[in-house]
Amino acid sequence: MRFVLRLLLMFSVALAFGFGLSWYALTDGRYFGVLQSGPWTAWPDAGSPAPNPYTRAHVVRVGHLPLGQAEGLQFTATTDSAGEPLTRACTYRIEGTTPVATFWTLVAVDPQGRNLARPGAQLALRSGDIVRPEDGSIRVHVGTRLMPGNWLELQGDGPFSLVLTLYDTVASSGFGASVEALPAIVREGCR
Numbered sequence: 001m002r003f004v005l006r007l008l009l010m011f012s013v014a015l016a017f018g019f020g021l022s023w024y025a026l027t028d029g030r031y032f033g034v035l036q037s038g039p040w041t042a043w044p045d046a047g048s049p050a051p052n053p054y055t056r057a058h059v060v061r062v063g064h065l066p067l068g069q070a071e072g073l074q075f076t077a078t079t080d081s082a083g084e085p086l087t088r089a090c091t092y093r094i095e096g097t098t099p100v101a102t103f104w105t106l107v108a109v110d111p112q113g114r115n116l117a118r119p120g121a122q123l124a125l126r127s128g129d130i131v132r133p134e135d136g137s138i139r140v141h142v143g144t145r146l147m148p149g150n151w152l153e154l155q156g157d158g159p160f161s162l163v164l165t166l167y168d169t170v171a172s173s174g175f176g177a178s179v180e181a182l183p184a185i186v187r188e189g190c191r
Contacts, residue, residue, distance in 0.1 A: 037182040039083075040075040040164065072101070072167040078159075080185040086160050088116070090190040091143030094162070096183030098138060102168035103127055108142060108152060108160050118155040125152045138183055145191075 035042045079085055080092060098104055107124040108116045117123045125140060130150040132138060141147035142162065144154050154160065162185065 035073075035075075037075075038081050039077040039079045039185050040182045041077070042073050042075045044073060072165060073169055075164045075166070075182065077162045077164070077185055080187045082187065084187060086162065086185070087190075088144055088154050088157050088160055091141060091145055091147060091188045093186045093188050094138065094140040094142060094183045095186065096137055097181045098127075098164070098183060099166060099169055099181045101127070101166035104164060104166045104169075106140065106152060107163050107165075108154050109163060110156075110158065110160055116154045116156060116160055118153045121153045125150065140183075141188075143188075 035044050077086065086092070094106070104127045105124040110116055115123050122129075130138060130140065138150070140150040140152060142152045142154065144156075146153075164182070
């Protein structure tokens, strides 16, 4: 009888450990095919014809239609550069450079993937619509309160994510750009 109880205990520990590691790999993915630069993460194999098993499972889990490898790359940030979760109670400044891309968009979404733009406002900030300094870097303010300059206006309360989509980019292809060139997300203040 003791043998059967030990066998059941070992079996349940093995199942819990296996399912726990699988959940971690699909949620975080840091060690399983994810590109990470500061707070930004991307699954570069998501649009390939034969993605690795972890990428395939992640795409099925989130239920989004990924861009093809030749179309672009999508980065998501759920924390600022200091590691604090993004919340609509705070305002943020996104500054720095982006990898070389023909076009990019920046959008804020809630945990269910719904756009958080205020009704009547732009749904996304586009690379062609922002004012840049002479060095070509970007400086964008994100929040629910009016900010000077380039501003992505949000509505509501609670956590959110920023999604930076680079279209027709050479990032992660090995031809002239690197993902280290992603902008920082700096918390400016909270209400």
